[in-house]
Amino acid sequence: MSTLNNNIKGVVLKVLKVLNTRNRDIISRRFGLKDGKRETLESIGQSYGITRERVRQIENASMKQIKGNLEAGLASLVEPYVNLAGSILEEHGGVMREEDLFQRFSGLGGNTPVNAALVFFLDLNSDFVREADDEGYHQFWSLNExxxxxxxxxxxxxxxxxxxxxxxxxxxxxxxxxxxxxxxxxxxxxxxxxxxxxxxxxxxxxxxxxxTSWPEIKPRGVRDMAYLVLKRDNKPRHFREIAELINDQPGWDKKANVQTVHNELIKDKRFVLVGRGLYALKEWGFKAGTVKDVIKDIIKSSSNPLSKNEIVNQVLSHRMVKENTVMLSLQDQKSFTKNNDGTYSLREA
Missing domain, CATH: 1.10.10 (Arc Repressor Mutant, subunit A)
Known part of the structure; x- marks a missing residue:
């Protein structure tokens, strides 16, 4: 890789030789050929006391001058790098995100002088197309329009x-x-x-x-991460365990505080409290509210009174509680009536 670095920098110097000192400096700064960092028209213009438009004119004229010089004999120095980039693109179907192309070309994905030199050389070639960063896609290169x-x-x-x-x-x-x-x-x-x-x-x-608009793919906060890990785990978890699952996720840099996680679980309607500190996803069929509320919903949705076993089984499918807890709630005579046949109905107001 050091050989590539030294060779490509040497070729850049030879290609730029055709320009005068000022124009050479402007092209170097526009492409980041010295340190990998591109400079704006504005910053270059300020350093020379000229307008942005004048810098643009100098850039265009300089690139035209360099292209003419390449045609006169320097093209053979640039071609190996352009051909290498072309081969890499072809290997990936003719298109690559710029960062990925850099990684394959130089071994580094960021802004480096070597990667800047590649952009400079590809820009001198009229076939390659560089699509600027857009709301729908990252900056990428393709073999043609x-x-x-x-x-x-x-x-x-x-x-x-x-x-x-x-x-x-x-x-x-x-x-x-x-x-x-x-x-x-x-x-x-x-x-x-x-x-x-x-x-x-x-x-x-x-x-x-x-x-990426989906929380399962790109979580935007603790509550989305809680949803993601719980959905992945596919079973109810205590809020402390949910916090641990979040913090164990690779790529999740923010430390999830246990109390913060608990607060988000309480506020977000995607989660249901199904036991002492235990939370499940509502989409799994769990119901919100107290055990008594769940019993009321179950009886209300039934066309006939329900037996003790029917009620217990249905409650346990919605909430992670003990059978005794269900039985204690059923004893609330203000809410439920036990019929002569042992079934239960809602007490009429």
Missing amino acids: AQSNSVKKALGSFAKAFSKKGVITESEVVNFYNKNVAAKDTAPKFVASLLSISKQIGRNSFGQVGL
Whole structure:
């Protein structure tokens, strides 16, 4: 990798030699060729006492001058790096998120002089297309304009398909894409590139894929994380255990306070208290309220009075309590009437 770093920096210096000192500095700063950090037109203009528009004009004229010089004989120095990037893109279906392309090209995904040099070289080539960061996708590169347009269309169709399906596992993604978006079988690396590029589709720490607007995929706070870990665990948990499950999740940097978790569970209607400190998801069929409230709902929804066993069994399917707790609640004569045949009805007001 050090050989690549030294070689590409040397090629950059040779390519920039055609420019005068000021223009060379402007191009270097615009692309971040010295330290990997791109500078704005505004900051460069201020340092030279010229307008943003003038900096833009100098940049465009300088790039045109460099392209002319490449055609005159320096192209062979740049081509190996451009061809390498092209091969990497082809391997991934002709498109990659910029950060991923950097990682494959230089071994580093961030803003470095080597990655800046790659952007500089690709920008000198009219075939490659760089799509800027957008609300629907991260900045990405494609082999040509047609490929870029095709990818943007595919990203929209992919997200739409997820909105109809729901969360799936990572192992299902390629088949899901082929069935709902592609007209033919698609290479897994291309689908992986789409997932990386998209801002609308994401993965969670459990290896599930879906829309980033869903709390199962991109939890936005403690209550969403509580929902996610509880749904994954698939059984009621004490609020202290839920806090522990949250804190054990990889990629979750915020420490979940036990009391905060408890407060969120109380406030959020997705959760139901089903026992002493035990919470379940409402979508599992558990009912909110006291045991007495649950009994009332059960009897009310029945067309006939219910036996003790019928009531106990139904309550235990909704709440994690002891049978004696149900029996104690049934003894409330202000709420329930025990009939001659041993069944129970609601006491009329």
